[in-house]
Amino acid sequence: MDSGDKSTLSTIGQEMKSNPPSILRATRRKFGVARAAKQKTAILLSKARQAGVKIPSYPASKLGK
Numbered sequence: 001m002d003s004g005d006k007s008t009l010s011t012i013g014q015e016m017k018s019n020p021p022s023i024l025r026a027t028r029r030k031f032g033v034a035r036a037a038k039q040k041t042a043i044l045l046s047k048a049r050q051a052g053v054k055i056p057s058y059p060a061s062k063l064g065k
Helices: 003-018 022-031 033-050
Strands: none
Touching (some): 022 033
16 A cells, blocks of 8 residues: 555544444444444445555455354
8 A cells, every 4th residue: 555545544534433424333232342343444444445545355265154
C-alpha cells in the first residue's frame, strides 16, 4: 500500500469511529462485541475497496469452517 492508500484508510476509519453504522449496534446487541468488531472491519475494508484502495481479498482456504 502506498501513502495515499494509508491516508484513505485512516480517513475511512475516522469516519467509522465518529459515525458508526447503525447495523453495528444491532449486531453488538444480538451477537456480541466480538462479532460487531469483525463486522466493523469488514465494512471498513469494503468502503476502502470502493474508494479504490488495493486490498487483497482473504483466500477462502484460510477461512474457518
